[in-house]
Amino acid sequence: MLLLPQGVPPGVLLGSPELLQQSPTARAAEPENYNGERNLWVFNNIHRYFLYASIIVMAFLWYEAIRAFFPDGFGITIGSLLFLLNVVLLSGYTFGCHSLRHLAGGRTDCYSCVRGGNLRRKSFHWVSVLNGRHMFWAWVSLFSVWGADVYVRLLLSGVITDLRLV
Numbered sequence: 812m813l814l815l816p817q818g819v820p821p822g823v824l825l826g827s828p829e830l831l832q833q834s835p836t837a838r839a840a841e842p843e844n845y846n847g848e849r850n851l852w853v854f855n856n857i858h859r860y861f862l863y864a865s866i867i868v869m870a871f872l873w874y875e876a877i878r879a880f881f882p883d884g885f886g887i888t889i890g891s892l893l894f895l896l897n898v899v900l901l902s903g904y905t906f907g908c909h910s911l912r913h914l915a916g917g918r919t920d921c922y923s924c925v926r927g928g929n930l931r932r933k934s935f936h937w938v939s940v941l942n943g944r945h946m947f948w949a950w951v952s953l954f955s956v957w958g959a960d961v962y963v964r965l966l967l968s969g970v971i972t973d974l975r976l977v
C-alpha cells in the first residue's frame with residue numbers, strides 16, 4: 812500500500828510535473844489550488860477503499876479469534892493464542908493506516924469547530940500512535956499471518972494437534 816504523510820497530496824511526493832516546476836515557497840503558499848488527483852494519480856484514491864474492505868475483514872478475524880477460545884466451552888489452546896496474536900498485530904497495522912488517520916481527523920483544522928471534534932481529536936491521536944510505527948506493524952503482521960497459516964495447515968494435515976493449555 813502507498814505510504815503518504817497526511818495532508819500532503821500524493822502528487823507532491825510523487826512529483827507532479829507542475830508542482831516540481833514551482834519554487835518551494837510557491838508550493839507552500841498555494842495548497843488551496845489542489846483540486847484532487849488527476850489522470851493516473853486517481854488510482855492513489857483506491858487505497859481508502861481497500862481500507863474499508865480491510866475493516867470488514869478485521870471484524871470477521873476478531874470474531875473468529877474470539878470463537879477459537881470456545882471450541883467446546885471456554886478453552887485456551889496454542890491455536891487460539893496464535894489467532895489472537897495475529898488479529899492484534901493485524902489491527903495494529905490496519906488501524907494505523909494513513910487513510911484512516913486522514914479520515915479520523917487529518918482533514919480537520921479545528922476540532923472544536925466541528926461536530927464530534929473531541930472524539931475525532933482522540934481518534935486522530937490513537938491512529939497517529941499506531942501510524943508512527945506503521946512499518947513495524949506491517950512486518951510483524953505479515954509474519955503472524957504466515958505463522959497462523961502454517962499452523963492451520965499443519966493442523967489440518969494432521970502433522971500436529973492443537974495443544975490445550977486451559
Ligand code: FES
Binds near residue numbers: 813904905907
Ligand atoms: S498506509 Fe494504509 S495500510 Fe499502510
